[in-house]
Amino acid sequence: MKKLINDVANVVKEQLEGMALAHPELTVRYKPTFLCRADAPIKGKVALVSGGGSGHEPMHGGFVGQGMLDGACPGEVFTSPTPDQMVACAKAVDGGAGVLFLVKNYTGDVMNFEMAAELVAADGIKVQNILIDDDVAVKDSLWTAGRRGVGTTVLAEKIVGAAAEAGYDLDRCADLCRKVNQYGRSFGVALTSCTVPAAGKPTFDLGETEVEMGIGIHGEPGTHRSPIAPVDVLARYAAEQIIDDPAYTRTVREWDGAGWADKVLTDEPFARGDQVIAFVNSMGGTPVAELYAVYRTLAAVCEEKGLTIVRNLIGPYITSLDMQGFSITLLKVDPEILKFWDAPVKTPGLVR
């Protein structure tokens, strides 16, 4: 393992220390660990908090700032953060309008954020948890933990962050976040494994001439392995998995003010005439130039399928350590979503 680290046990802490030095507009706290806007809490504004395992930078810490997240809770590498972090962060950023937890659908993240919501609500703070579950590589929700939260998370943090900045209350932020999640779909492809610092070796073995289709963002396996193919073939496959994905139904749990309530949600498939934001993401080890080769094919497939790309985002935004590979996210937009996508944002990881 070759990595720019000191002691493996201090990887996350030392990276956060560097981030705090580089970005005085953020406050970084330890014991428990979280980041927040230095100007938090902002009175009367809904506070957006996300979090998850580290190793996906710039998500989430790099998206803390004006027009996006108020706070983020980094866990150990690829390990969900803990409820005490989330509660401390929520209390630091709540400006009286409540806290929206944006949660990627992984068993650990979901359970920790549910405990946090219970604790935050017990302290009299309004709270809601909205799940992001957009990875179409996971076909069914009945026999799995459901679709994983991947690329749509970045877009949701941007869009809902702008809505909160514009004065949306907690319910409207939650509704918008749920809508963005239901309008977004993603698919990832890995060319190599990633190496978790504490493990010291690649998470899985992938042959020199193989790719893993439908990869998650923690090196968890995809749907199948294929021989390496030209980018046109790989990008087309990913794009078609997303665009041809049928309706998807699952049950999510949301906080009803006193307890957890099951909610059945169905995401409708894309349709000809839809306008979309196209997001081509690097898994960390793939250079940006190659992402443009992916985008070239994606644009052609979208045109064939009758989708109009109205905005794009290209670069490493939700990574998987040093993994080579890419993911595509398509998000159907309406005027509300587009307006907040276009709103200003000023964070270490995304500026406009």
Added chain:
Amino acid sequence: MHKSQILDWLRRLDQVYTEKKDYLTDLDAAIGDADHGINMTRGFAKVMEKLPEVADKDIATILKTVGMTLMSSVGGASGPLYGTFWLKGGLAVDGKEALSAEDFLRMIEAGVDGIRQRGRPEPGDKTMYDLWAPVVAALKTRAGNGDDVAALVAAILPVAAKALADTIPLQARKGRASYLGERSIGHQDPGATSSYYMLETLNEALA
């Protein structure tokens, strides 16, 4: 079962998780995200730091401290699940300085109920619940026999070992392993394995 035995149990558990760190992580790498050994070791290192502060308190306080510590240091899915187990287990034996067989059953039952509420597992999902469900059933069957806790634990250890092995052919339907579909078949569940060590070390501590 005396307080000193519970403290001994926790120390043994810390040792076992340290010894089995790579093994648990390898089991997790096969069907999950390769961090279970790392997380359990980190969590119990924190428990060992906290233990001196509460070692002279009652059993419930000790168990609740273990739960709170794991909840705030383990992360992942095992943090909330084990955190809830020890916390609820502790609450079930409030004020006790020693545990009878009935107390012990109540503690385990409350802890496992906590796991069930938090994770909502079904039997056969290939989770730690597949170890705990048959263990609780076996404990209930034997609890009225007049066994003390040591005899009870010794008697149910083979049940636990069988339940652990029985996770191997299961297809995961919860957690990250569920994304593997059929590829999760043939691997022992890491969470059930770390749960098995709880009973194995308890048996040693009571011997």
